[in-house]
Amino acid sequence: MTPSLDAQPVLPLLPVEVGRLPHAVLQMLTQEGLPWQVRGSAPATRFLLWDSRRERPQPRPGQRLLDIGPLLDALPRDVLADRDCSRPTQWQLGNWTLCEQTARHDRRAVRRRFATRLRTLLEEAGGVWLAVSPYPAPYRSWFGFRLDHDCYRADDFAAVLRAIRGQEHAVSHYVNADGYSQAADALWALRGWHVGSHGYWHHTYRSVKENLYNLRRGIEWLQRAGHAPVGCVAPHGRYHHGLAEALRQLGVDHSSEFALAWDELPFFPAGSPVLQVPVHPVCLGLALEAAARKGAGEEELQRAAEITAEHFVRLIHQRHQAGEPLILYGHPDGRLGRYPYVLRRALDSAAALTGCWMAHLAEISSWWRARQGVRLQVEGRPGGCLVRAVSLPERYAIGCVVRRGTAQARVVLRSSLTEVRWDELSFEPEARAQPQGLVVRGGPCRRSWRDRLRACLDWERVTPLGELRGGGIRGWAKRTLRRIGA
Ligand SMILES: [Zn+2]
Known part of the structure; x- marks a missing residue:
């Protein structure tokens, strides 16, 4: 049986607790300045932000779960991954x-x-x-x-x-x-x-x-x-x-x-x-x-x-x-x-x-x-x-x-x-x-195909040929092209 609300402890409004959320989301909370704490790292607080696509946490007494999964769906993947x-x-x-x-x-x-x-x-x-x-x-x-x-x-x-x-x-x-x-x-x-x-x-x-x-x-x-x-x-x-x-x-x-x-x-x-x-x-x-x-x-x-x-x-x-x-x-x-x-x-x-x-x-x-x-x-x-x-x-x-x-x-x-x-x-x-x-x-x-090719080769002429240190196929191709004066 669910206890009545009256019996629930009154928990602090902030910080919000966070479950398993992407790093980029925690950074956004930090940028905004909204106080947050990782679940379990300190006594429980009133709201737990969680992602229904990744977990299904149990609320503590007096705590409310706020599913922010739908909000994360709207975030661009590049931003989420800092790519x-x-x-x-x-x-x-x-x-x-x-x-x-x-x-x-x-x-x-x-x-x-x-x-x-x-x-x-x-x-x-x-x-x-x-x-x-x-x-x-x-x-x-x-x-x-x-x-x-x-x-x-x-x-x-x-x-x-x-x-x-x-x-x-x-x-x-x-x-x-x-x-x-x-x-x-x-x-x-x-x-x-x-x-x-x-x-x-x-x-x-x-x-x-x-x-x-x-x-x-x-x-x-x-x-x-x-x-x-x-x-x-x-x-x-x-x-x-x-x-x-x-x-x-x-x-x-x-x-x-x-x-x-x-x-x-x-x-x-x-x-x-x-x-x-x-x-x-x-x-x-x-x-x-x-x-x-x-x-x-x-x-x-x-x-x-x-x-x-x-x-x-x-x-x-x-x-x-x-x-x-x-x-x-x-x-x-x-x-x-x-x-x-x-x-x-x-x-x-x-x-x-x-x-x-x-x-x-x-x-x-x-x-x-x-x-x-x-x-x-x-x-x-x-x-x-x-x-x-x-x-x-x-x-x-x-x-x-x-x-x-x-x-x-x-x-x-x-x-x-x-x-x-x-x-x-x-x-x-x-x-x-x-x-x-x-x-x-x-x-x-x-960008033209030349620009793309240059980016792919990490192309540049500012580093002296003798100081190029790149390995792999990219490094070899760049050195070879520089040597033949491309
Ligand atoms: Zn500069």
Whole structure:
């Protein structure tokens, strides 16, 4: 006989317990900041999320089972598996068609859809959505600019340093060692700022062995130049197992590849302790390339730079308004160094926003790890709830976001015990950022069979022939073709 509800213990509303769920789902819960715990790892709580396709758990007394199997059916397989799923993507900016090889799916949109459906399930079952904010209190978004220093040009380098003056703390520098091999002294100008590696040779290889060699060499080169790099970003933004495993073995703190994710909150890919901090994949270089494809002169190139600056500023305001983060990226050589006002305008626009955290990628990684260590327990109270917090970091203030329907409110946790009364919260409409430009698949950005063959062979000419280390048929074919001068 089922005991009456009155006899059931009243369990905490949060964290939710989770059964056997895919890693990507747990990462989405973490990104959202919804407290969760693995079933059996701590005393039971009110709601157990489970997947009816994989198991049939027994609820504890006072616990409710929420089957999220149907929600998982709607998730793209590539996202669930953190697989290399990049493909040509196209943005339309003014008259220019910009092409880039990016992740097939907009992971941010996938996550937000999943979270909305999960919240509805929870609310219908009498639960609450109280999540740790993605930003340290009192911020409501963050902004940073990532610079990929592919090669050194003195004038461009100097122009970029002038453009970031006063906002250096929001700029991340990733340096390619080969491109700066004759200009290591110039890097002294970056002392005290966040400097990471962009590889030794400017290529992301298919094999673990080659990436391991290339990234380690790039890191050691930076160390000899007096820097202490903790992050690496892969040349061309590519991401696959050969890169992920090399980053893991090197103990890299964070990485950032738009072939895995773009415009998204940070997350740990499956099996990796290397934090992925996604960027926006549209850069000035893409706009200049698009203009050059049409044989544009200097005036048109100026126009392309102007349109990129407008795109950046629009995006900065839109993301901030929606409470979402943004990391832009670009290259000093021949691009931002030539049109430095694009960089300056972006930094000035973000810095002028109230509540926008200006931070570089290492700082964001440090924050994200501290945030992930916070443990919350939420108990229901008449007209509100009681939040117990453990492991609050000393360095950052923790805020929470309460979501209900299409509204949200913020609460700052000032101690390990916080009483929340629903009628004292200031709810505001929840805004969502829409993608800027038009994301289109295929069209003029479609890859030719030559491009596919090159990708298959891991084709490139930046690595000297004598240093090619790839094994198997791919390595042999690449070396042979390079030797005969293909
Ligand atoms: Zn690069």
